[in-house]
Amino acid sequence: MLNLVCKIFSHNGRSSIVRISPTEGLCFLQLAPFSSSIAVESSSATARKASFACSYFINELGFAQERALRASRYVNFETPEKPDSVRSFLRNHGFTESQISNMVRRFPPVLLCDPEKTLLPKIEFFKSSGLSQEDLIDLLTATPQIFWNSVENKLAPTFDFLNSMFGSSSNTVMAMKTFQRNLNFEHLQCNVRVLRDAGVPKSNIVNLLKHCPRVFHTDKEKFGKIVEDVKAMGFSPSKVMFVLAIKAFATMNKVTWSQKMEAYKKFGFSEAEILETFEKHPWCMMVSTEKIVAVVDFLVNKMGFERSVLLKRPVLLSLSLKKRIAPRYLVYQTLLANGLVKDDLNLLTMLMASEEKFLKNYIECHTSEASELLKLYTKLRCRLECT
Incomplete structure (x- = not known):
């Protein structure tokens, strides 16, 4: 079995966009310049454009100075015509000034797009696909990188495929937002097919797509190998645990796995x-x-659980220490100190109980002390969550 785990990890014009090295910024900064003349511009001209763009970001879009300076390193312009035309276009299509500002914060190059040639086709595509105005604005505000994707080669096939999986445009929008600029339809389609061929129910594939779409960014050869090795470990493709195991191996490298071991x-x-x-x-x-x-x-040294208990009930290992384990243990100690429970109280039952049952069985049943117990429990949870 250990060999299988090791095998899984063995794979492993006047406007311009300035070219920045990968170590200096985000992936959208690595776009090629529009014109070769940019390379020979004098440093003074570049500084002049950056200064104008910086002022524009501050005065027109409400950027803080530091953010404006950073954005002006990547997207420079000397006149307001181009960004003004983009903002006007977006306003005419229902975007508010706040939404436009957020869009530019996430992806400054959107200010230099051609409204008719670059922006409009994407808006028309999503409208024709049945998205409501609200969903369309929500999607494009959250992921303006979409404007740089081809409708025919990327957006249409990806959207249609996701929509066929989810059967709901709202869920499809959520998935598109999480895929963001890493849309790779070939990987998505191939990896879904691998899961189907392995016997994974559609409902489990959809849940994986919804909650961890980055799994489907995995190279298709590596993904196929992970699926085969997870099957060989004894996981049943028909069970939810199968896709959870795939998620674990697809999102974790060998070093991280070793550290956790x-x-x-x-x-x-x-x-x-x-x-x-x-x-x-x-x-x-x-x-x-x-x-x-x-x-x-905490479970072993503070609460006194034997290691065998954790092996039998491994779900304990994924419970929240701050929201669940520590606050409930404090309630137990308080009840014990006040003689309201015996020291043979089953701590495992207390930890595994739903929040509703915990409040009912360990706090509300102690009528005279209930308000103080609840106050103590709530206060500790809040304090721990803030740390």
């Missing part, structure tokens, strides 16, 4: 036990290394 080993877990626990509850390896250390330490 070492974190469990420090508390006495053997490698075989960790892998067995992963099969039962893949979430135990999807939480951060820091959370693994904090939760196991």
Whole structure:
């Protein structure tokens, strides 16, 4: 089984956009210049354009100075005609000034798009696809990088495919927003087909698409290998745990996996036990290394749980320490100190209870002390969440 895990990780005009090295900015900054003449512009001319653009971002779009300076390094212009025309176009299509400003914050090059040739085709496509005005504005405000994608080669096939999966334009919009600029229809389609061929129910594929779309950005050869190795580990394709295991391996590199294995080993877990626990509850390896250390330490050294309990109920390892484990344990200690419960109270039952049942069975039932207990519980949760 360990070999299978190791195999999984073995894959592994007047306006211009200034070229910046990958180490200096985001991916949208690596676009090629519009004109070769940009390369020979004098530093003084570039500085003049950057200064004008910076003032525009501050005065017209309400940017803070630092953000304006950063944006003006990437998108420069000497006159307001182009950005004004873009803003006017967007206003005429229902976008508010606040939405336009947010759009530019996320993707400054949108200010230099040709309204008719670049912006309009995308708006018309989404309208013709049945998106409401509200969904359309929400999508493009959140992911203005979409304006740089081809309708025919990228947007249409991706949108239509996602819509056929979800059967709902609102869910499709949510997925498009999370895919953002990393739209790769070939990977998406191939990876969905791999899951279908493996026997994964459509409902489980849709849930994975909805909650972790970046899994489908994985290179199709690597994705296929992950699916085969997860099957070989004994996960059933018909179960939800199958797609959770795929999510774990597709979103975690070998170094991170090793760090989490070492974190469990420090508390006495053997490698075989960790892998067995992963099969039962893949979430135990999807939480951060820091959370693994904090939760196991609290459960074992503070609450006194035996390691065998965690192996039988690995869901404990993914519970929130701040919102659930620590506040409930404080309630238990308070009840015990006041003689309201016996020390043989089942702490596991207390931790696993729903919030509604916990309040009913451990707080509200103690009528005279209920208000103070609830206040104590709520206060601790708030304090821990703020840390």
